[in-house]
Amino acid sequence: MSEIAEKxxxxxAIRKKRHRAETRFRLFGMAAVSxxxxxxxxxxxxxxxxxxxxxKQTVIHLDIPVEASGDNYQAMVKLSLRNAFQDVTSRRHxxxxxxxxxxxxxxxxxxxxxxxxxLRGTMVSIWVTASADVDMAxxxxxxxxxxxxxxxxxxxxxKERLKTQFNWRFFTGGDSREPELAGIAVxxxxxxxxxxxxxxxxxxxGVLTAVYLEEFAPRTRWTDFIEVNxxxxxxxxxxxxxxxxxxxxxxxxxxxxxAPLVGGMVLAxxxxxxxxxxxRAALKAVPPSIREAALAVGASPLQAVFHHVLPLAMPGVLxxxxxxxxxxxxxxxxxxxxxxxxxxxxxxxxxxxPATALPVQVFLWADSPERGFEERTIAAILILLLFxxxxxxxxxxxxxxxxxxx
Amino acid sequence: MPASxxxxxxxxxxxxxxxxxxxxxxxxxxxxxxxxxxxLHDVNLKIGSNRVTALIGPSGCGKSTFIxxxxxxxxxxxxxxxxxxxxxxxxxxxxxxxxVVNLRTRIxxxxxxxxxxxxxxxxxxxxxxxxxxxxxxKEERDAIVLRSLDRAGLLDEVRDxxxxxxxxxxxxxxxxxxxxxxxxxEPDVILMDEPCSALDPIATARIEELITELKEHYTIVIVTxxxxxxxxxxxxxxxxxxxxxxxxxxxxxVFADPQDExxxxxxxxxxx
Ligand SMILES: Nc1ncnc2c1ncn2[C@@H]1O[C@H](COP(=O)(O)OP(=O)(O)O)[C@@H](O)[C@H]1O
Ligand SMILES: [Mg+2]
Numbered sequence: 315m316s317e318i319a320e321k322x323x324x325x326x327a328i329r330k331k332r333h334r335a336e337t338r339f340r341l342f343g344m345a346a347v348s349x350x351x352x353x354x355x356x357x358x359x360x361x362x363x364x365x366x367x368x369x370k371q372t373v374i375h376l377d378i379p380v381e382a383s384g385d386n387y388q389a390m391v392k393l394s395l396r397n398a399f400q401d402v403t404s405r406r407h408x409x410x411x412x413x414x415x416x417x418x419x420x421x422x423x424x425x426x427x428x429x430x431x432x433l434r435g436t437m438v439s440i441w442v443t444a445s446a447d448v449d450m451a452x453x454x455x456x457x458x459x460x461x462x463x464x465x466x467x468x469x470x471x472x473k474e475r476l477k478t479q480f481n482w483r484f485f486t487g488g489d490s491r492e493p494e495l496a497g498i499a500v501x502x503x504x505x506x507x508x509x510x511x512x513x514x515x516x517x518x519x520g521v522l523t524a525v526y527l528e529e530f531a532p533r534t535r536w537t538d539f540i541e542v543n544x545x546x547x548x549x550x551x552x553x554x555x556x557x558x559x560x561x562x563x564x565x566x567x568x569x570x571x572x573a574p575l576v577g578g579m580v581l582a583x584x585x586x587x588x589x590x591x592x593x594r595a596a597l598k599a600v601p602p603s604i605r606e607a608a609l610a611v612g613a614s615p616l617q618a619v620f621h622h623v624l625p626l627a628m629p630g631v632l633x634x635x636x637x638x639x640x641x642x643x644x645x646x647x648x649x650x651x652x653x654x655x656x657x658x659x660x661x662x663x664x665x666x667x668p669a670t671a672l673p674v675q676v677f678l679w680a681d682s683p684e685r686g687f688e689e690r691t692i693a694a695i696l697i698l699l700l701f702x703x704x705x706x707x708x709x710x711x712x713x714x715x716x717x718x719x720x
Numbered sequence: 721m722p723a724s725x726x727x728x729x730x731x732x733x734x735x736x737x738x739x740x741x742x743x744x745x746x747x748x749x750x751x752x753x754x755x756x757x758x759x760l761h762d763v764n765l766k767i768g769s770n771r772v773t774a775l776i777g778p779s780g781c782g783k784s785t786f787i788x789x790x791x792x793x794x795x796x797x798x799x800x801x802x803x804x805x806x807x808x809x810x811x812x813x814x815x816x817x818x819x820v821v822n823l824r825t826r827i828x829x830x831x832x833x834x835x836x837x838x839x840x841x842x843x844x845x846x847x848x849x850x851x852x853x854x855x856x857x858k859e860e861r862d863a864i865v866l867r868s869l870d871r872a873g874l875l876d877e878v879r880d881x882x883x884x885x886x887x888x889x890x891x892x893x894x895x896x897x898x899x900x901x902x903x904x905x906e907p908d909v910i911l912m913d914e915p916c917s918a919l920d921p922i923a924t925a926r927i928e929e930l931i932t933e934l935k936e937h938y939t940i941v942i943v944t945x946x947x948x949x950x951x952x953x954x955x956x957x958x959x960x961x962x963x964x965x966x967x968x969x970x971x972x973x974v975f976a977d978p979q980d981e982x983x984x985x986x987x988x989x990x991x992x
Pocket of ligand 1: 754759777778779780781782783784785786797
């Protein structure tokens with residue numbers, strides 16, 4: 315065989331090898347993406363499957379004789395139960411009967427009567443929250459009810475005095491010891507307040523810092539030192555920021571514990587490095603020719619940056635901000651340190667009122683043994699995921715908006 | 721190249737420069753360093769009013785460095801240090817109290833790569849006048865924009881799409897937009913650093929035509945790689961070599977009868 319033919323064969327072999335490597339790489343890539351997608355799908359399926367039931371709540375219809383005077387609503391609820399099942403006489407059986415409705419039923423009645431005092435002395439017909447055990451039994455869990463209680467539930471069902479309805483309370487209520495009464499309103503508001511404070515502090519501070527460091531600061535040993543330390547801060551475990559908040563904001567400044575204001579401040583500390591780093595990267599990516607163009611028509615450096623460079627860097631800056639804020643929204647550890655891990659029943663009215671946050675609420679409920687809390691934990695996770703998705707959607711929309719402007 | 725030629729720092733000045741108009745800019749003993757590395761040595765040059773001065777020379781010889789010293793665009797480069805004097809009329813450009821922003825409205829600049837702002841054609845031209853407060857009413861602003869576009873020879877092509885993005889224009893149109901943007905702030909001097917090197921021959925011809933028209937109103941300094949362009953456009957030519965101004969004089973003389981051996985090699989096409 316001639317030398318030339320040999321060389322051609324060798325080249326063909328190498329070419330084939332290159333093609334094979336290419337195909338192999340593509341396959342690996344597709345496999346990696348598929349595995350990721352499958353895990354994501356499984357996660358969502360599991361969360362949805364076991365969390366969706368929390369959005370439904372069992373209620374029982376009672377005819378309650380309201381006394382003309384007196385405020386023992388608990389007794390009135392019990393009386394109406396006894397009226398409905400008149401064959402129950404022994405103390406133990408009565409206790410079992412009372413356990414069908416939630417302890418919140420008395421408060422529901424109280425609210426109803428206080429809103430309309432004319433109801434006093436009449437028979438009030440009302441749907442009250444069933445107890446968590448009944449709720450679980452209706453939702454198909456292994457019932458923790460006695461046979462007698464199960465019979466009563468069946469009886470109520472056949473009389474159409476028992477149904478499941480949308481669980482508004484989950485969205486409007488604060489925390490509670492009883493799973494059927496617990497809601498995420500306090501946690502959601504606390505999270506929203508905290509994230510708002512976090513954004514209001516970290517966005518302007520972060521963007522201005524990034525602009526100063528990238529566009530104005532002279533390159534000296536000092537700015538190098540600062541840069542290294544900002545990068546270090548981004549890698550500091552979040553609980554350390556919580557400790558800092560505890561020491562500085564609570565102990566030194568004397569700000570209130572458990573307040574979304576302090577939570578937001580701690581989260582802002584955590585988010586700042588992310589915003590500064592992504593902001594600087596976005597500014598660096600703006601072509602220098604734009605700066606030169608502005609300077610050459612006599613713009614001052616400040617005008618060049620704020621009229622031309624920063625608007626061009628905005629999509630990147632916003633993406634960084636939202637990624638940082640989304641992380642802050644899901645952060646638990648620093649909030650534990652500043653006391654946002656409280657049992658809060660009343661809705662926070664200002665950023666100074668005590669509140670919890672969604673991830674902290676998840677953490678708290680996940681500790682409770684009741685099955686009712688388990689489904690609520692997962693439902694709260696769903697809400698948290700929903701917020702994260704919304705924020706990412708906002709990031710995408712903002713990017714689009716700013717990019718179309720040119 | 722012989723070492724003796726390198727030591728010869730004095731540029732050869734032609735005696736033929738008789739009809740020389742008043743100097744708009746005067747550069748005396750200009751030396752520039754990037755960090756410790758010198759990029760320009762002791763350059764002396766006078767730039768005549770309402771004429772085109774061409775700067776030629778091989779790549780890396782310091783033409784861009786020189787032209788950027790004239791409107792202090794080198795200020796933004798970290799480590800760039802300047803010695804010597806640059807005067808606009810009788811004013812020292814590098815005087816301690818000099819207002820750089822004001823200076824750059826009097827000395828405009830057009831760059832090698834067209835760099836319109838990512839905004840509308842109208843906003844590109846209106847930006848300079850707006851930040852300098854040169855127009856109070858919308859009518860005044862419209863007038864400035866239309867006049868500048870007209871002078872840059874772009875108006876007829878963009879009259880019905882002033883709101884279209886500047887970046888949607890062709891390369892040659894973008895460069896003329898940049899020229900319109902520069903003249904909108906009514907400078908005395910326009911600096912152009914290889915304004916045609918990113919353009920095709922037809923767009924280049926358009927810009928050359930424009931430069932010839934513009935010199936009626938403005939003093940123009942242009943860096944170019946094309947000897948033909950320098951010969952066609954300029955009245956004065958300065959040849960730079962390895963950071964030194966080797967030869968300067970009337971364009972015709974420099975091209976027809978270069979005195980320095982290095983200039984001769986370059987204009988004959990033997991180097992560069
Ligand atoms: N920003 C800079 N930093 C350091 N050196 C530079 C910089 N700009 C230019 N130089 C150097 O200065 C010399 C002249 O460059 P330049 O003025 O761009 O030449 P020309 O425009 O004639 O091609 C070159 O050796 C180049 O490497
Ligand atoms: Mg150059």
